[in-house]
Amino acid sequence: MEAIRFEKVCFSYQTGGAESTDGDIFSPDASFSLDGIDLSVEEGEFVAVLGHNGSGKSTLARLTNGLLTPTAGKITVMGLDAGEGKNLFEIRKQVGIVFQNPDNQTVASIVEDDIAFGPENVGVPREEIGKRIDFALGAVGMEVFRHSTTSRLSGGQKQRVAIAGVLALKPRVMILDESTAMLDPRGRKEVIEVVQKLNKEEKITVLLITHFPEEALLADRALVMHQGKIVMEGKPEEVLKREEELLKCSLTLPRPLKISRALRKGGLSVVDALNADALGEEIANALKNTPVTLPAIWEREEEISVAPLSGEIGRVECKNLSFTYNPSSPFATHALNGVDLEINAGEFFGIIGHTGSGKSTFV
Ligand SMILES: Nc1ncnc2c1ncn2[C@@H]1O[C@H](COP(=O)(O)OP(=O)(O)OP(=O)(O)O)[C@@H](O)[C@H]1O
Ligand SMILES: [Mg+2]
Incomplete structure (x- = not known):
């Protein structure tokens, strides 16, 4: 079954989608944040969405759970037409979004109440809510903060609570809109592992909006957005190698890949590596086969000069x-x-x- 289907979807914030009062959806000054998107995501698929700032990723996410209504085109979520008002409650139950900024999605003053808010709203029974809070807090490593005050958490801790809130809803589709950006590396890894597990074991469809290539590599498919359009699509390991096209979209290659290409240019026989482990292996093998003299960076005597520090101002x-x-x-x-x-x-x-x-x- 298709979890998400976009057919020629356009959206402009100027016309305000369905909330537009002037009715002129194609007014000449309407610049489209989404411009003719066709997209089909199968149930259980894990799709990474990449794109520069302002390319339309968050707009795509908001349209998927009916927070916005398309200016033109049709969106179907889990078989339900998102254009029909009567379907919106069901669609929002099925699609959970974790937004970029945790402050925008904290609703209660105590962590466990905040996590319970979503399930309570969709009528999950009391005892089941307790179990879901346990599961969600465990999944994001925040058990000890269960009774803490949400406003007294750090940015990353708030983000973990926000993710727990969506996990507790057990949605069929989970959208993470750069939700791990505020987390430290370990936190990011843990959250992504939970999402991967839910995707594999519970067949939850995942749309992961991210600026981290290493996260995108975990997906079944990667989409690249540029100026409101999907301009690249394919297996992440293929898409992330298309340097010229990525550059046109103001994106860049994953760092291990950049390094492998630079090494190759410098004469070392390595193939494209997408992660640090593969790159390490490539380099080790290449050095075994071809003894090379690496430039002695540490012998370069260029002193970086820093203006002498003086005074107490700024100290x-x-x-x-x-x-x-x-x-x-x-x-x-x-x-x-x-x-x-x-x-x-x-x-x-x-x-x-x-x-x-x-x-x-x-x-
Ligand atoms: N509330 C809004 N009102 C008016 N224009 C908006 C609004 N939100 C986004 N836009 C515009 O819509 C376009 C797409 O924005 P969107 O937030 O979808 O981008 P994004 O890809 O999520 O960017 P980022 O990586 O910065 O989060 C941008 O040109 C942006 O300026
Ligand atoms: Mg965004």
Whole structure:
């Protein structure tokens, strides 16, 4: 069965789709965010959607669950015509979207209530909701935050709760709209693994909108959007190798592939590798077969000169810096514990850390 079908779908925010009051859907100043999309996604398929900023990915997602109505064309979801108002409740039950920004989808002040909100709305029985909360929190590794206040979570933690909220709905179609962008690498890997598992084991159809090629490689099929059109389509490992076309869409090759091509240009006999492991193997084999002298990067004596630092303006120094949210309350969270740090004036300073490690608090 087809899970999603788009037939010549156009959408313009200027005309406001069905909410348009002027009725002139093809007014000359209507620029189309989606421009004649034909798309068919089979039930159980895992499709990655790539594309530059503003190419129409989120618009495609919103149309799929009836948040927007096409300006022209027809959308069918799980056999239901999305153009018919009476089908929208059922379609929204079947299609769960995790949006880009978790703040846009937090509805309750306590984590478990927030996750329960979706299932409650579609009439899932009470005892079943409890089980779904357990499952969803476990899936995103947020069990210990079950009774926490949503507004007191870090960005990445909020995003995990948002993903849990959709998992608890057990939709037939799951759309992740750059939902892992705020997560740290481990968090991203865990969430993607859950999605892959749901896709494989429960045959949930997945539309994964992403800027990470390594995530797109996990899909059955990849689509590339450009200026409201689908301009490339095929197996991700094929699509992600088409450098010229990707560049035209303001996208780039996956990094391991870029490196393998650069090495080949430099005379090392390696084939295109799409991930770090394959690239490592390629390089090791190539070096076994062809002894080469690699340029001694470490011998280059080009000193990168930095303007001498002077003065105290812009200098940051902290000694034993600690910070606790809601001290002397049951919600006390120690966000910073004795940070010693010096940042010199004019320095370009990077801070890394897992979700909830205190980066934003420090800033
Ligand atoms: N609420 C809105 N009102 C008016 N125009 C909008 C609105 N949302 C998006 N657009 C426009 O529609 C086009 C497609 O936007 P869309 O959000 O679908 O892109 P996207 O591919 O999801 O981009 P990104 O990678 O930045 O999330 C863009 O030109 C954008 O400016
Ligand atoms: Mg978007």
